[in-house]
Amino acid sequence: MVLRGARHFAFLGRSGLDKSTARDLIQDLETLGAECVVIKGDVCNPKDAMRLIAATERDIGGVVQASMGLKESLFSDMSNESWHIGIDPKVQGTWNLYNSLQTTGRHLGLDFFLLTSSVSGSVGTATESNYCSANHFLDHFARYLRSQGIPGVSIGLGMISEVGYLHDNPEIEALLLRKGIQALDSDELLQIIDLALSSSLTASTHDDYDLLANAHLLTGMEASGLKRLRKMGFDGTNVAWDDPRASLLANALDGQQLTQSPSHSGKLPAGVMKELDQGKTLAESVLDCIRRRFGNLVLMKYEDVDAKKPLADYGMDSMIAAEFRTWFYQNMKVDIPMLVLLDKISNLETLRDTSLSQLE
Incomplete structure (x- = not known):
């Protein structure tokens, strides 16, 4: 973003600058000539979301909603508290950001409203019904934003190798790999985000069947990774490909229909x-x-x-x-x-x- 000309950043997070990684990020940005404001708070709290918007004195170029919470268990065993740990950051947090922008009239003229979703919003995981539901909400909220004239886009990310949460939790990464979800490296991640942020509100789909389809980019279901698994001797597949809508992806694997x-x-x-x-x-x-x-x-x-x-x-x-x-x-x-x-x-x-x- 700095290389593209961005010079002003405002961050909202529950730990603020408590973590060394956050302090290092701010130091790097400031060294590059950027001005940074860090608000210690919770996006699930409407007052904290409003504090974030109020702290930005200039016009807001774009919003990145990247909050998340994980508390895994089967739905039949999931407590109400665990449900909200997965749901609230993405659902309530997104509404709080949107409402704060709208209340102050600063939702107009945004270049992007980026929502970091997950492939699990489209391909369910048995022990993450709260997290899957929250990401599915983001995918549809991006469509709502576009219907309101705001360039919203939800990126359904698969595994991100080398950096981030899954890198620090290899057992979750192994679970997704077993499900046929393919990993993206950090360079591929940046390319996808670049594509998402660069897409204009008026961009049309190939056949104009769904004018809001550009609001959702889905990754992690590429056939190339499953081909590699099969070469290693695994019977790689993905249950989502039994859905007729996934027939093109299924046919891309060895030119055969998986359904x-x-x-x-x-x-x-x-x-x-x-x-x-x-x-x-x-x-x-x-x-x-x-x-x-x-x-x-x-x-x-x-x-x-x-x-x-x-x-x-x-x-x-x-x-x-x-x-x-x-x-x-x-x-x-x-x-x-x-x-x-x-x-x-x-x-x-x-x-x-x-x-x-x-x-x-």
């Missing part, structure tokens, strides 16, 4: 039908399909997964179990209880038997 073909309709997924076509029994086909998916979840090659080995010995935890349970329900229409997945004696053969009992 279930019409001849494979019914309860059985395409993977099971493929095994059946090769002459295997239903029990063998279901076990092979389960075994391949589990290998993806724990990042092991198919041939290294022992179907008789207890799931607990592979490091099964609630996050992996939640993803595995979602896969069973979405692909086989089978409901595997969490207690079964987390049971110390359960193995893949146990899951096969449970699946067969519900498929019959």
Whole structure:
């Protein structure tokens, strides 16, 4: 931004300048000739949002809403407090910023209103219903902003490697990788943000079918990363590609359709039908399909997964179990209880038997 001519920055954050990384950022900006104002406060508090707007004496060129909160658990176990930790920074915080701008009449003439969303706003994660919902709100709020003549844009970011939250929390990064979400490096991130900030309000879509579509940029579902996983021996896929709207992405992977073909309709997924076509029994086909998916979840090659080995010995935890349970329900229409997945004696053969009992 400084290289593009920006010289005045105002920041709002709960820790203010308490963290060394924040102090280093301000020092770097000031060394480059920028003026910085730092407000210690919470964007979820309307008064703090108003303090931020009031602290900027000049015309406001643009807004970057990058607040977030994470508190993971299954929705059935999520407390009200945990729900709001994930929801409030993005939902209430965004409204507070927008209302503060509108109240002061400073929402007019913005060059951008950037919302840092996540691919999870489009592709759900079983243990992050609060975070997914909050990002889905951002994706639609950007459309609302454009309908009001404000150049809003929501970037649905996937994994960001090398820097940021996921870099500091590798277990979350591994979870997203298992789901088929591909990483962006810091250079790619800057290019995407550059594209988002440079897009004009009047830019049209290719076919003008959805005039507000430019309000949302989605990343992290590129087929190239899954191709690399497959070359490593993993059966890389993404459950979101079963959605017909994702057919172009699905076809980009080896030029093949990943979604279930019409001849494979019914309860059985395409993977099971493929095994059946090769002459295997239903029990063998279901076990092979389960075994391949589990290998993806724990990042092991198919041939290294022992179907008789207890799931607990592979490091099964609630996050992996939640993803595995979602896969069973979405692909086989089978409901595997969490207690079964987390049971110390359960193995893949146990899951096969449970699946067969519900498929019959």
